[in-house]
Amino acid sequence: GDETIVVIPGDGIGQEVVPAAVDVLEALDLGFEFASYEAGDHVAEERGTPLPAETRAAVEAAEATLFGAAGETAADVILPLRSAVDSFVNVRPARAYPGVDAVRPETDLVFLRENTEGVYAGLEHRLSDQVATGTRLTTRAASERLAEFACSYLADVETDSFTVVHKANVMGETDGLFREAVFDVATDRGVEPDEVLMDAFATRVCLDPTQFDVVVCPNLAGDVLSDLAAGLVGGLGLLPSANLGPERGLFEPVHGTAPDIAGEGVANPSATILSAAMLLEFLGYDAEARAVRGAVESVLESGPRTPDLGGDATTDDVTGAIVERFDVE
Amino acid sequence: GDETIVVIPGDGIGQEVVPAAVDVLEALDLGFEFASYEAGDHVAEERGTPLPAETRAAVEAAEATLFGAAGETAADVILPLRSAVDSFVNVRPARAYPGVDAVRPETDLVFLRENTEGVYAGLEHRLSDQVATGTRLTTRAASERLAEFACSYLADVETDSFTVVHKANVMGETDGLFREAVFDVATDRGVEPDEVLMDAFATRVCLDPTQFDVVVCPNLAGDVLSDLAAGLVGGLGLLPSANLGPERGLFEPVHGTAPDIAGEGVANPSATILSAAMLLEFLGYDAEARAVRGAVESVLESGPRTPDLGGDATTDDVTGAIVERFDVE
Ligand SMILES: CC(C)[C@H](C(=O)O)[C@@H](O)C(=O)O
Ligand SMILES: CC(C)[C@H](C(=O)O)[C@@H](O)C(=O)O
Numbered sequence: 001g002d003e004t005i006v007v008i009p010g011d012g013i014g015q016e017v018v019p020a021a022v023d024v025l026e027a028l029d030l031g032f033e034f035a036s037y038e039a040g041d042h043v044a045e046e047r048g049t050p051l052p053a054e055t056r057a058a059v060e061a062a063e064a065t066l067f068g069a070a071g072e073t074a075a076d077v078i079l080p081l082r083s084a085v086d087s088f089v090n091v092r093p094a095r096a097y098p099g100v101d102a103v104r105p106e107t108d109l110v111f112l113r114e115n116t117e118g119v120y121a122g123l124e125h126r127l128s129d130q131v132a133t134g135t136r137l138t139t140r141a142a143s144e145r146l147a148e149f150a151c152s153y154l155a156d157v158e159t160d161s162f163t164v165v166h167k168a169n170v171m172g173e174t175d176g177l178f179r180e181a182v183f184d185v186a187t188d189r190g191v192e193p194d195e196v197l198m199d200a201f202a203t204r205v206c207l208d209p210t211q212f213d214v215v216v217c218p219n220l221a222g223d224v225l226s227d228l229a230a231g232l233v234g235g236l237g238l239l240p241s242a243n244l245g246p247e248r249g250l251f252e253p254v255h256g257t258a259p260d261i262a263g264e265g266v267a268n269p270s271a272t273i274l275s276a277a278m279l280l281e282f283l284g285y286d287a288e289a290r291a292v293r294g295a296v297e298s299v300l301e302s303g304p305r306t307p308d309l310g311g312d313a314t315t316d317d318v319t320g321a322i323v324e325r326f327d328v329e
Numbered sequence: 330g331d332e333t334i335v336v337i338p339g340d341g342i343g344q345e346v347v348p349a350a351v352d353v354l355e356a357l358d359l360g361f362e363f364a365s366y367e368a369g370d371h372v373a374e375e376r377g378t379p380l381p382a383e384t385r386a387a388v389e390a391a392e393a394t395l396f397g398a399a400g401e402t403a404a405d406v407i408l409p410l411r412s413a414v415d416s417f418v419n420v421r422p423a424r425a426y427p428g429v430d431a432v433r434p435e436t437d438l439v440f441l442r443e444n445t446e447g448v449y450a451g452l453e454h455r456l457s458d459q460v461a462t463g464t465r466l467t468t469r470a471a472s473e474r475l476a477e478f479a480c481s482y483l484a485d486v487e488t489d490s491f492t493v494v495h496k497a498n499v500m501g502e503t504d505g506l507f508r509e510a511v512f513d514v515a516t517d518r519g520v521e522p523d524e525v526l527m528d529a530f531a532t533r534v535c536l537d538p539t540q541f542d543v544v545v546c547p548n549l550a551g552d553v554l555s556d557l558a559a560g561l562v563g564g565l566g567l568l569p570s571a572n573l574g575p576e577r578g579l580f581e582p583v584h585g586t587a588p589d590i591a592g593e594g595v596a597n598p599s600a601t602i603l604s605a606a607m608l609l610e611f612l613g614y615d616a617e618a619r620a621v622r623g624a625v626e627s628v629l630e631s632g633p634r635t636p637d638l639g640g641d642a643t644t645d646d647v648t649g650a651i652v653e654r655f656d657v658e
């Protein structure tokens with residue numbers, strides 16, 4: 001490994017959890033270089049932009065970036081960064097962990113969120129003081145690319161099929177095209193997906209999350225439904241994510257800057273450390289990724305806990321405990 | 330009372346739960362006339378349209394309509410019917426009931442869903458085999474009308490404030506205008522709303538639904554988040570709704586046609602009977618509305634239960650028990 005990992009702590013607890021994840025990666029001794037860049041509210045104040053050109057350029061040049069969180073400027077930071085890695089899918093595993101209080105302890109899902117289109121295409125207009133429009137964009141190409149990824153992903157997680165979530169009964173053309181393209185690819189690949197309307201999914205996942213496994217969805221649906229799943233597993237402090245492109249990846253916790261606890265050194269680093277595990281997997285360090293995940297799980301079950309999980313440990317305590325429990329095969 | 334209530338059972342269990350609710354209304358002996366009309370999949374098959382002109386005309390002429398559910402044709406039935414009553418708000422109470430198994434037994438929320446715009450404006454285009462667009466529409470007028478209703482509604486439920494849910498960080502112009510208009514009206518009326526992003530709301534309502542009370546949201550957000558709340562209270566079988574216009578109302582359970590149990594006489598009629606209670610309130614029969622609600626609650630707590638709630642009672646058993654427990658002041 002002579003990779004350079006770009007790290008962007010961002011705002012709030014990003015400044016605490018990203019260094020924690022870097023500690024974990026360094027402890028693996030894989031020879032990574034870390035190059036730190038700035039983004040977020042604090043940069044916007046100083047420099048008039050939340051995403052300086054050199055930060056974007058660094059992400060465009062690196063194979064892997066670890067991002068923390070941004071505050072008010074989040075959309076202006078994370079959306080351009082996702083496109084800087086040409087990310088077409090946001091992979092969001094949502095699982096409950098033994099020992100962590102969860103509304104639905106049997107939750108174990110992965111959302112594959114389309115990462116470029118829908119309302120995120122950014123085509124919004126204020127036509128007058130009275131009227132605004134926003135255009136959702138759906139292309140067959142983006143839908144197919146996501147579906148191809150989903151079909152390949154099934155093998156990794158040893159699953160036969162996935163569930164397509166959409167609202168094609170109301171958005172007949174956009175979600176209709178999405179649905180059609182996903183089914184076309186699946187059929188070619190010999191996969192038979194289920195489908196559930198977005199609203200029905202929200203009810204059903206609360207009633208019984210074991211009905212679902214891999215969930216393929218448009219951009220906004222993925223945003224909202226993965227956050228719903230975070231609620232079912234006990235909070236955003238546990239959800240990692242990977243924004244994957246054909247050559248580069250951007251890894252980030254699903255949570256935000258948590259301004260209420262920022263600066264106190266008690267943020268839960270688990271989501272960011274699990275994001276670092278996804279980064280390791282992306283770079284081909286599968287055994288190390290498993291070791292990190294195993295250590296996080298072990299600490300969640302029986303190790304020190306940060307206050308969000310009812311404990312009184314610090315970020316450093318948890319990170320230290322995770323490093324101690326590595327068990328690389 | 331010499332009102333004519335239009336009833337549209339529709340498809341599937343609509344054919345069972347609407348008659349059950351009519352039985353309840355008849356038992357109150359208020360002198361209502363009931364005029365039954367057809368809509369849904371079975372009509373589409375016979376007549377080529379799921380919503381015959383006479384059904385729409387009847388809804389346009391009546392002060393109150395009770396609707397059941399429609400199957401595949403749901404969007405082509407319910408969206409035109411909502412506009413037939415010029416409904417600008419869909420009121421969706423979501424509460425857990427003592428005695429009913431719920432993921433979050435402390436849930437007690439009301440969604441006030443914008444009922445005309447957003448992606449429901451229907452402005453979708455398939456530009457080519459490869460590309461589709463859908464236009465979300467937001468007007469200040471519709472947003473203000475909803476906000477005015479919300480401010481007045483607070484007094485009814487003895488609450489000081491409401492929560493505005495939106496995704497203005499991504500949909501800056503459309504949800505931005507919605508947010509702005511709602512805050513402007515609230516400020517004029519001396520109300521100080523909270524605001525939460527749509528994704529964060531999904532997490533937070535699972536973790537602690539008591540944080541929220543009255544929730545004001547755009548159309549699709551209201552659709553998905555109220556279904557999420559249905560999941561938290563133990564299923565769609567319990568959620569009523571009222572589509573309110575300036576002069577007319579359309580009342581319907583939030584659930585669908587439940588094809589798996591349709592025709593067996595075991596559908597849970599509670600959501601539709603609670604919708605009939607909202608209809609009574611709309612027509613000014615407040616004491617009767619309270620009596621119906623009280624009877625439904627009492628039966629949910631200690632009466633016969635349909636299979637969805639773990640019992641083996643029929644729709645008729647439950648309806649009969651509700652009628653027996655009326656206690657009109
Ligand atoms: C900050 C925001 C633009 C972002 C999104 O909506 O994608 C966030 O909610 C997320 O899910 O990563
Ligand atoms: C059937 C569908 C068009 C409808 C909606 O999306 O509004 C339904 O889901 C509802 O919530 O009443």
